[in-house]
Amino acid sequence: MSEIRALLREDLQGRTPYGAPQLEVPVALNTNESSYDVPAVVVQTILERVAAVAPGLNRYPDREFAQLRTALASYLTETTGVTLTADHLWAGNGSNEVLSHLVQAFGGQGRTALGFTPSYSMHPIISRGVGTTWVDGLRGAPSGIFDLDLETAVTQARETQPDLVFLCSPNNPTGTALSLEVVKAVYDAAPHAIVVVDEAYAEFARPGTPSATTLLEGRDRLVVTRTMSKAFAFAGVRLGYLAASPELTDLLRLVRLPYHLSSVTQAVALAALEHADTMLGMIKVIKAERDRLVEGVAALGLAPVPSDANFVLVGGLADAGQTWQALLDQGVLVRDVGIAHHLRITAGTPEETDAVLAALAALDPSHRQEPS
Known part of the structure; x- marks a missing residue:
């Protein structure tokens, strides 16, 4: 342990800061921002x-x-x-x-x-x-x-x-x-x-x-x-x-x-x-894309959690970390929130919904969680 780190408050030792990846990708759906510019x-x-x-x-x-x-x-x-x-x-x-x-x-x-x-x-x-x-x-x-x-x-x-x-x-x-x-x-x-x-x-x-x-x-x-x-x-x-x-x-x-x-x-x-x-006029469109995400991932055999927010938690994944990387490899950034078998996906524009559903559909079947 370095000298300066040793001076940190004991109750903060070993903790990690909050942070979501900020990456330049074609489709960024990981931080629940709006995909629409300010009018x-x-x-x-x-x-x-x-x-x-x-x-x-x-x-x-x-x-x-x-x-x-x-x-x-x-x-x-x-x-x-x-x-x-x-x-x-x-x-x-x-x-x-x-x-x-x-x-x-x-x-x-x-x-x-x-x-x-x-x-x-x-x-x-x-x-x-x-x-x-x-x-x-x-x-x-x-x-x-x-x-x-x-x-x-x-x-x-x-x-x-x-x-x-x-x-x-x-x-x-x-x-x-x-x-x-x-x-x-x-x-x-x-x-x-x-x-x-x-x-x-x-x-x-x-x-x-x-x-x-x-x-x-x-x-x-x-x-x-x-x-x-x-x-x-x-x-x-x-x-x-x-x-x-x-x-x-x-x-x-x-x-x-x-x-x-x-x-x-x-x-x-x-x-x-x-x-x-x-x-607030953009909300209606975002909610429609959220609901389309729910329907789309369910049609792919995954398990979306019904949402009242501008994102969808998607379950049914064999390994959330591996799927996160596989989606990133296709230019789609979503959020690994640390819940086993789940990833969180922000609702964006219709084009972004198309892209994330296409990326999920392109995944190898091994990314799906086996039925218990």
């Missing part, structure tokens, strides 16, 4: 908004990002039917920073966070990064190996008695959504925990899938996180946000860095929210 009308508004703030970049940005919080509250109110104000909203440089604020405020040494694996890999990374003990809860329900039913979740919440609980709906990497009954039951079973429902992919959910924002009233420990990276096709901007009780969002000011959202970031996000209908 020209939005680009023009972005340029105008940035030009307006540029002369004042010698000054710090609005520390409270008040205009942005108001716009985000209006967007959520319109799309979820839940009346929210700026005081209910918080934002950061991507939802990961928002999650980090939550863990900094309510986690830390001597505290415990519970999540249900497999789920978003950044939840444990962020938690452990500030010394929070992470508990890998288990999924599994009669309806499917990746579902989380009420009884399973409640039992683990009661046994752990955590300080933080992470729920993901739709879940990454499985694409499965949670019922609100599960959220309510976990909230009640962990009476001293901040319960975080990560809804990064909520806009892609199938009809009838409710948002946990509808549960916020009267539940001061409940938090719903969102992002503009996915449905808004804004991954390069890094803007995530949450909705919670005004008292909870106020406490996050204790841990945020000063002026953490730049004037440019605020201006660009406001431009996108001004054109929310245009930005």
